[in-house]
Amino acid sequence: MQESNNTTIRIAILGPEGTFSQDAAEKYHRNRLQNAKLELLFKKSIFRAFKSVEDDEANLGIVPVENQIEGSIGATLDKLYESELIILGEVSLHIHHFLAAKDGATDIKGIVSNSVAIAQCSEFLNKSYPDADITTAASTAEAMRIIAENKMPGFAAIGSKSAIKRYGLEIIAENIEDNKVNITNFIVIGKKSFGLQENSLRKFKTSISVKPSVDKPGLLCDILYALKKQSINLTKIQSRPSGEKLGNYIFFIDLIGHAHDENVALAFREIKDMAEVKIFGSYHYNGD
Numbered sequence: 001m002q003e004s005n006n007t008t009i010r011i012a013i014l015g016p017e018g019t020f021s022q023d024a025a026e027k028y029h030r031n032r033l034q035n036a037k038l039e040l041l042f043k044k045s046i047f048r049a050f051k052s053v054e055d056d057e058a059n060l061g062i063v064p065v066e067n068q069i070e071g072s073i074g075a076t077l078d079k080l081y082e083s084e085l086i087i088l089g090e091v092s093l094h095i096h097h098f099l100a101a102k103d104g105a106t107d108i109k110g111i112v113s114n115s116v117a118i119a120q121c122s123e124f125l126n127k128s129y130p131d132a133d134i135t136t137a138a139s140t141a142e143a144m145r146i147i148a149e150n151k152m153p154g155f156a157a158i159g160s161k162s163a164i165k166r167y168g169l170e171i172i173a174e175n176i177e178d179n180k181v182n183i184t185n186f187i188v189i190g191k192k193s194f195g196l197q198e199n200s201l202r203k204f205k206t207s208i209s210v211k212p213s214v215d216k217p218g219l220l221c222d223i224l225y226a227l228k229k230q231s232i233n234l235t236k237i238q239s240r241p242s243g244e245k246l247g248n249y250i251f252f253i254d255l256i257g258h259a260h261d262e263n264v265a266l267a268f269r270e271i272k273d274m275a276e277v278k279i280f281g282s283y284h285y286n287g288d
Helices: 020-032 046-055 073-083 114-118 122-128 140-148 161-166 219-229 262-271
Strands: 008-014 037-043 062-067 087-096 100-101 111-114 135-138 155-160 170-174 185-190 203-213 234-241 249-256 273-286
Touching: 008 046, 020 037, 020 062, 020 087, 020 114, 020 185, 037 046, 037 114, 037 219, 046 062, 046 073, 046 185, 062 073, 062 087, 073 185, 073 234, 073 249, 087 219, 100 140, 100 161, 111 140, 114 122, 114 135, 114 155, 114 185, 135 273, 140 161, 140 262, 161 249, 203 219, 203 262, 219 234
Parallel strands: 008 037, 008 062, 087 273, 111 135, 111 155
Antiparallel strands: 062 185, 087 185, 100 155, 100 170, 203 249, 203 273, 234 249
């Protein structure tokens, strides 16, 4: 997207300041929107980030969709399915976790962070702080803010290095994630009217949901075979309960290719005889 320096792009993300979502938004701005001024709108939840874009408060939203270790973010998938917003891009971010405390305190009785970060650092926590009380927060940045304001004396927080700097904390331990190749994918969401310039020379990824409209043995195999026949490579398939009836699922699929590619369009037409297909968007593959 070509924007003048006088243009301001408002992006809704999970707050407060210092979240990995902020790191992802700043990376996307550097790589795709560098000619525009960035304004970040910090929201308390993924739902509110979506709503900010739906209500035209923000031009775009950037929300986490999948972590290499913990898998897909259910709240993002559910909101994608409900919303009319589309995916306009993605950002991949290497996640490194740090343990920090106020004034570098070492007598730690408890640790606070969001549930995903705690899970990603479980081996470190079990080994180094087996008796510590573990408390969850809405985000890693929120955990840092709580510690900085001394609302939980004796506690340390897990989060990003940038959040530690923002909240004036001191690092106790660094790179404490169990898997050192820890990547989170974020999606850029927006309205169809907010177009980003496409480069046809780059690879595209398409994200869809598939909701079966018939109930028969081997239905999922038939759906996947329709994609296989067209030599379409899948990068993800994830099931989520439909919420309508126990045992009914919606499948979220990422595939390589554009929805307008002939082979992809042919596969979608075949699948639509068996299921409801919703296309969330076609966007640059790892288009940071």
